[in-house]
Amino acid sequence: MGVSILPIAIFTVFWGVVGIVCPFFAPKGPNRGIIQVVLMLTASTCWLFWLCAYMAQMNPLIGPRLSNETLIWISRTWGNPISD
Amino acid sequence: MFRSEEMVLCQLFVQPEAAYVSMYELGEAGIAQFRDLNPHVNDFQRRYVTEVRRCSEMERKLRYVTGELPEPPPPPKPSPRVLTPREINILEERIDYIESEIQEITKNAQNLKTDYLALIELKILIEKTQTFFQDHSAHRKISASVQIYNNEGAIGHLGFIAGVVATPRVPSFERMLWRISHGNIFFKQAQIEEPLKDPVTGHELQKTVFVVFFHGEQIKLRVKKVCHGFQATPYPCPATYKEQQEMLAGIETRIKDLEMVLEQTENHRRLVLTNIARDISTWMVVVRKEKAIYHTLNMFSMDIVKKCLIAECWVPRQDLHILQTALDNGVKASGSPIPSFLHYVPTRETPPTFNRTNKFTQGFQTLIDSYGIASYREVNPALYTIITFPFLFAVMFGDMGHGIIMTAFAAILVIFEKKFSKNKTDNEIWNIFFGGRYIILLMGIFSIYTGLIYNDMFSKSLNIFGSSWRNVYDLHTLNSTSNFDLDPKVAYTGTPYPMGLDPAWQFAGNNIIFLNSFKMKLSIIFGVLHMAFGVTLSVVNFNFFRRPEMILLQYIPQVLFLLLLFWYLCILMFMKWVMYSANATDSALGTSCAPSVLIIFINMMLLKGSNIKEPCKAYMYDGQETIQNFFLAIAFLCIPVMLFGKPVYQLMVARKNKRYQQGVESGEAAEEGHGDGFGELMIVQGIHTIEYVLGCVSHTASYLRLWALSLAHAQLSAVLWQRLLKMGLGAGSYTNAIVLYVIFAVWAFFTLAILVLMEGLSAFLHTLRLHWVEFMSKFYDGQGYAFFPFSFSAILENDDEDVKDKPNPNGGPPE
Numbered sequence: 001m002g003v004s005i006l007p008i009a010i011f012t013v014f015w016g017v018v019g020i021v022c023p024f025f026a027p028k029g030p031n032r033g034i035i036q037v038v039l040m041l042t043a044s045t046c047w048l049f050w051l052c053a054y055m056a057q058m059n060p061l062i063g064p065r066l067s068n069e070t071l072i073w074i075s076r077t078w079g080n081p082i083s084d
Numbered sequence: 085m086f087r088s089e090e091m092v093l094c095q096l097f098v099q100p101e102a103a104y105v106s107m108y109e110l111g112e113a114g115i116a117q118f119r120d121l122n123p124h125v126n127d128f129q130r131r132y133v134t135e136v137r138r139c140s141e142m143e144r145k146l147r148y149v150t151g152e153l154p155e156p157p158p159p160p161k162p163s164p165r166v167l168t169p170r171e172i173n174i175l176e177e178r179i180d181y182i183e184s185e186i187q188e189i190t191k192n193a194q195n196l197k198t199d200y201l202a203l204i205e206l207k208i209l210i211e212k213t214q215t216f217f218q219d220h221s222a223h224r225k226i227s228a229s230v231q232i233y234n235n236e237g238a239i240g241h242l243g244f245i246a247g248v249v250a251t252p253r254v255p256s257f258e259r260m261l262w263r264i265s266h267g268n269i270f271f272k273q274a275q276i277e278e279p280l281k282d283p284v285t286g287h288e289l290q291k292t293v294f295v296v297f298f299h300g301e302q303i304k305l306r307v308k309k310v311c312h313g314f315q316a317t318p319y320p321c322p323a324t325y326k327e328q329q330e331m332l333a334g335i336e337t338r339i340k341d342l343e344m345v346l347e348q349t350e351n352h353r354r355l356v357l358t359n360i361a362r363d364i365s366t367w368m369v370v371v372r373k374e375k376a377i378y379h380t381l382n383m384f385s386m387d388i389v390k391k392c393l394i395a396e397c398w399v400p401r402q403d404l405h406i407l408q409t410a411l412d413n414g415v416k417a418s419g420s421p422i423p424s425f426l427h428y429v430p431t432r433e434t435p436p437t438f439n440r441t442n443k444f445t446q447g448f449q450t451l452i453d454s455y456g457i458a459s460y461r462e463v464n465p466a467l468y469t470i471i472t473f474p475f476l477f478a479v480m481f482g483d484m485g486h487g488i489i490m491t492a493f494a495a496i497l498v499i500f501e502k503k504f505s506k507n508k509t510d511n512e513i514w515n516i517f518f519g520g521r522y523i524i525l526l527m528g529i530f531s532i533y534t535g536l537i538y539n540d541m542f543s544k545s546l547n548i549f550g551s552s553w554r555n556v557y558d559l560h561t562l563n564s565t566s567n568f569d570l571d572p573k574v575a576y577t578g579t580p581y582p583m584g585l586d587p588a589w590q591f592a593g594n595n596i597i598f599l600n601s602f603k604m605k606l607s608i609i610f611g612v613l614h615m616a617f618g619v620t621l622s623v624v625n626f627n628f629f630r631r632p633e634m635i636l637l638q639y640i641p642q643v644l645f646l647l648l649l650f651w652y653l654c655i656l657m658f659m660k661w662v663m664y665s666a667n668a669t670d671s672a673l674g675t676s677c678a679p680s681v682l683i684i685f686i687n688m689m690l691l692k693g694s695n696i697k698e699p700c701k702a703y704m705y706d707g708q709e710t711i712q713n714f715f716l717a718i719a720f721l722c723i724p725v726m727l728f729g730k731p732v733y734q735l736m737v738a739r740k741n742k743r744y745q746q747g748v749e750s751g752e753a754a755e756e757g758h759g760d761g762f763g764e765l766m767i768v769q770g771i772h773t774i775e776y777v778l779g780c781v782s783h784t785a786s787y788l789r790l791w792a793l794s795l796a797h798a799q800l801s802a803v804l805w806q807r808l809l810k811m812g813l814g815a816g817s818y819t820n821a822i823v824l825y826v827i828f829a830v831w832a833f834f835t836l837a838i839l840v841l842m843e844g845l846s847a848f849l850h851t852l853r854l855h856w857v858e859f860m861s862k863f864y865d866g867q868g869y870a871f872f873p874f875s876f877s878a879i880l881e882n883d884d885e886d887v888k889d890k891p892n893p894n895g896g897p898p899e
Contacts, residue, residue, distance in 0.1 A: 007582035034085055034445065034467065041471035045610075046533060049479070050583065052609060053537050055658065056602040057552070057580035059665030061675045063570030064553060064592030068562040074588070075555035078547070082559055 003058055011050050019043025085445060085467045087628070088458055089400045091435035091871070096395040096411065098424040103384070103393055104169070106414030106424065107377045107874075113410065114875025115403040117436060119396045121385040130382040139375035142176055145183040146368050152186055153357055158365060172374060175367065182360055189353045196349060197283030200342045204280065205248045205291065206319045207335045210328050212274045212293045213246055213321055242270075243304055244297045249316035251275060251290035257314045261296060264306045270297035295321075369880065376879045392422070396429070398436055398871065435460050437868035443501075445470065447523045455856045456866030463624045465860055472614065472859075473851055474523065478530035479610065480793035480847040483801060485542040486840050487531030494525035527848075537584040538794070542835070543801040545587040552577045553588040567593065572666035572675070596795070603791040605657045605681075611787025611858070612650045615780070618862035619643050625863065637729030641722035642776060642862075648715040649689075650784050656681045659704055672701045679704065688712045726773045731765040775861075783858040789850050797843050804834055 020043070023036040066074075075082050094116075098106055110116050122130065249257055258271050272295045279288035294316070296307055311318055322328050384393040399407050411424040437457050441449045445466065451473065452458070452466040481487070497504065498521050509515065517524070539545040556575050557568060570576075570588075580586070585602075589595050619642050626634045664678040671677065677700035684704070687694055691713070696702045703709060738761075812827030814820060860866075872878075 004579035004582070011583075030440075031442070034470070037467055038471055041468060042475075045471065045475045048609070048613075049475075049534065049537055049606070052606050053584050053602070054580055054582075055661040056605070057586060058661060059663075059667075060572040060576055060580075060598075061664060061666065061678050062594065062598060063572045063575055064586075064588050064598070065567055065569045065594040066588070066591055067567055067593075068565065070591045071555045071557065071562055071568060074551070074553075074591075078551055080554050082555065082557075082562070 007054065011047065011054075015043040015047035015050075019047070085439060085441070085449075085464055087461050087463050088437040088439050088868070089402065090461065091398050091438060092401050092404065093429045093431045093433070093435070094397055094399050094404070094407065094426045095429050096393075096397065096407075096424065096426045097387075097390070098384070098393045098395065098411065098414065099418065099420045099422050100391075100393055101418040101420050102411075102414035102424055103381055104377060104414070105417040106410050107380055108373070109410035109413055110407070111373060111377060111380075111874055111876040111879075113403070113406050114873045114877060115406055116397040116399045117871055117873050118380055118383050119398075120383040121394065121396060122383065131384075131386060132378040132381050135378045136375060136382070138176065139371055139378060142179050142371045143368070143375065145179050146364060146371060149179075149183060149186055149357075149360060150364060150368070152190070153361055153364075154354070158362065172370075175370070179367065182356075185356065186353070189349065189356065193346070193349050193353065194283050196342060196346050197281075200339070200346060201280060201283055202317070202319075203335055203339050203342065205276075205317065206321075207332065207339065208276055209246055209248060209293050209319050209321060210332055210335070212276075213295055214325070214328060215274075242297050242299055244295055244321075245304070245307055245311065245318050246293070246295045246321040247311060247316045247318035248276075248291050248293055249311075249314055251292045253314050253316075254292050254294070257294075257310070257316065260310050260314070261307060264310060265298060265303050268299060268303060269307070271295075272297075372880060373876050376874070376876065380874050392424075397874075400438055400440075400871075434868070436871035437461075438871035439464060439466065444522050447520050448473065450519075451523075451852065451855075452860075453870070455860065456864070457868040457870050459865040459868045461628065462865050462868075463621050463628075463863070465621070465855070465864060468617070469855060470526070473855060474526035474530045476610070476614075476790065476854055477527045477847050477851045478534040479606070479790045480850060481527070481531045481797060481844065482534040482538040482794050483540050483542065483797060483839070484532050484535030484546075486801075486835070486844075487528050487533075487535050489528075489836070489840055490524060490531060490844065491528030494521050494528055497521035498525055527844075538798070539581075539585040539587055539590070540798060540801070543590075543798065543805045545585070545590040547587040549582050551588045552579060552581050552586050569594070576666070599795070599798075600791070603794055604788060605654075605661075607787045607790035608650075608784060609654045609657065610790065611784055612646070612654055614787070614854075614859055615783060615862060616643065616646055616651070618859045619646060622863035625865075633733055634730070637733055638726065641725040641729070645719045645722045645726075645777065646780055648719045650780065652712075652715055653681065653685050656684060656704065663704065671699045677701070688716060691716070723773065723777060726776065727770060731762060731769050734765060735762055779858075779861065783861075786858055787854065789854070793843075793847055793850060797839065797847075800839055800843065804831060804839070808834065 019040045022039050026032050026035040026039070072082070074080070127133070254273060258273075261269055261271060273292050274294075275290070275292045279290050281287070282289055298304060298307055308318070322331055381393070384395045386392075387394055407426060411426060415423050437460055439449050439458075448469045449464075449466040452464070452469060458464055478487070497518055501518075501521065504518055535541060536546075553570055554575055554577060556570075562568075585599075589598060592598070619639065622642075623635055623639050626632065626639065660678065660681055664673050664675065666675050668674045679696075679700075683694070686692075694702050809827060809831045812820070812824035812831075
């Protein structure tokens with residue numbers, strides 16, 4: 001499995017705080033329920049969206065088709081110089 | 085906002101003296117919807133018809149005065165307290181006086197202007213005809229014949245009539261004169277160069293001076309009649325030069341005097357209007373409020389015996405104390421010894437649906453209400469729409485750059501909303517955008533987030549964390565071939581890009597293949613979750629309305645059907661993402677053996693096996709066939725439960741009631757009606773079941789529009805960049821700078837017009853459809869009616885539009 005724990009942990013904890021912890025601190029008033037629902041829905045949808053994007057790329061079954069110029073350029077600028 | 089508020093039906097007993105003040109306070113609070121207790125009474129026979137008529141008159145006068153003001157009046161100051169009827173009488177007299185004064189001034193000014201115009205025309209006439217008579221003095225024969233007895237020529241001599249006529253009429257005027265005189269007249273004309281102002285209409289008219297020479301009484305009469313018909317004004321014009329000069333001098337002095345008088349009149353008028361302009365808006369508001377109060381009072385019924393007014397109104401339970409305070413204040417203000425009181429009326433009628441909203445939630449509530457007002461106290465989908473609507477929009481819109489534009493636009497609307505809400509404009513498009521500013525703001529913010537995940541900013545990607553794809557070819561290989569499909573086994577670093585799509589994909593030629601797979605799965609996952617959420621909301625309704633049996637008979641089979649089939653599909657998707665990889669040791673889990681989840685699902689539904697060659701396996705995990713058949717069986721067993729559950733239950737309940745009833749009394753249960761009821765119930769339940777089952781399939785596929793629109797948006801964005809903006813980027817010469825300047829303008833225009841506006845509108849509409857049809861059809865009833873309280877703010881806002889449509893109850897001219 002091509003998984004790195006760090007991004008998963010960061011994003012899950014981040015959206016977890018937004019969606020599970022923050023609702024407890026919603027200001028008391030007529031809109032408390034609305035704010036709680038908004039926080040929970042935002043956290044769950046955004047986290048799931050990120051998760052799908054992450055999981056779709058964990059084990060890629062095909063790779064990008066790049067032209068040779070692009071490959072030369074990315075190897076030079078993205079820090080992977082060509083040997084030979 | 086979870087569900088609509090609880091409403092109570094109240095009966096108010098109010099003393100007529102106290103009624104006015106109480107209604108004023110209720111109008112300010114806007115909490116009660118009054119029912120018309122006199123529906124069969126003609127508008128003219130209602131109790132307060134004279135007062136309403138009086139208010140309409142005052143409103144008409146105020147509107148007339150407002151029309152006379154040179155510029156729009158300043159906005160009204162908030163009125164601190166309610167006016168007593170005596171103060172209103174004083175106000176009415178004052179408005180009456182002002183209106184008559186202004187009318188008088190205007191009439192005087194008009195008269196003065198008419199006189200002024202006549203004098204000016206006469207002066208020009210004399211100046212121009214001097215040339216005619218000078219010409220004629222050369223012809224002695226004619227000059228000797230001209231007599232000056234008030235333009236009456238003696239027999240045998242030439243007479244003349246001089247006057248002024250509108251220029252467009254001159255040709256036909258001349259033709260007519262020629263015809264009636266059989267050619268025996270002499271017509272001379274000269275056009276006045278600058279146009280003259282008509283005093284009544286204010287329009288500028290071109291006029292022509294004419295002189296008609298004729299011979300004889302008969303022709304003179306005919307000429308006079310023709311002049312009258314063509315609205316040509318004849319003027320007394322002396323023939324001799326000396327008399328003309330005398331007349332001119334007299335006219336000049338008169339003109340000067342008139343100009344002075346006109347100016348003074350104008351100043352006086354302006355002064356009067358300025359004094360009024362300050363207060364007129366406040367008065368208008370007061371009059372409108374009073375009219376609204378009397379309209380509402382007309383809905384009360386008068387109890388002759390107890391000598392008090394009775395009213396019925398719907399009030400939210402939370403606001404009952406405001407109602408009580410309003411009644412008490414009314415009693416206090418009128419000094420009446422008899423108190424007003426209210427009491428609750430328990431009723432079986434369906435109350436109106438009222439959702440208390442603030443400026444943020446109002447937009448979302450409006451979106452839901454446009455589909456149908458929620459039934460009384462059913463669960464309100466608008467609460468969840470606050471987030472799901474912008475989120476699903478953003479999945480379709482998904483571009484960081486366009487999201488930033490949208491957020492900036494909405495932020496401006498929101499930050500300056502106080503200023504914008506003051507200008508009342510008729511521009512529909514602006515009102516729609518301004519009313520939905522919070523929706524647009526959220527849509528923009530979520531679009532920035534999804535744009536970040538799709539890694540799409542004006543069709544370019546950001547590389548924040550470093551790509552996971554590497555170049556593995558040496559220089560020689562790179563020089564020989566032009567395109568390379570990177571193999572995930574060697575070119576992939578092993579861990580995915582931490583946030584969103586890898587930036588390497590934006591250069592890829594097979595970009596779409598990867599994105600299609602990803603976005604389609606994404607759409608189905610979110611679609612099934614959204615629908616499951618919708619079905620689960622029906623439990624909330626069953627719980628509240630105390631029908632727990634429906635949870636078992638309707639909710640459980642529905643949710644089982646949906647989840648066992650379609651959430652299983654989603655689980656297969658997650659499994660495929662995890663299990664199959666390029667580096668798998670087991671070749672059955674390698675890239676060439678990765679199965680199509682859709683084909684597996686179709687085979688599951690059709691109970692078909694699949695022929696797969698070694699080394700690939702037919703199924704993804706052990707026991708898959710058994711589990712799938714099991715799920716399929718349970719899902720299909722759910723269908724008859726959905727179909728027969730509710731009707732059979734109602735049949736059993738009815739039978740139990742009948743037995744109970746027959747035990748109590750030998751009443752007849754309507755057997756035939758009972759049977760019919762069951763048939764109808766079955767039909768309705770059959771329709772619902774078919775709708776749900778087929779809907780599950782079609783709505784799940786319908787969520788694929790999330791993929792389709794997102795693809796279209798990305799492609800349009802890429803086309804605009806590749807085919808348009810790229811033409812301006814390139815060599816750094818100076819001419820290129822100018823070319824880039826122009827091309828950027830074109831690119832920006834198309835980005836805004838097509839991508840932000842058109843695509844934004846399109847995605848908005850699709851999201852709205854997803855909510856209304858796919859989400860709300862799972863639980864929403866929507867048979868309620870809206871709560872329209874008696875509120876001054878609502879009336880004052882709508883007054884300008886309704887004034888033309890509403891039939892006038894007073895029988896006067898439409899206002």
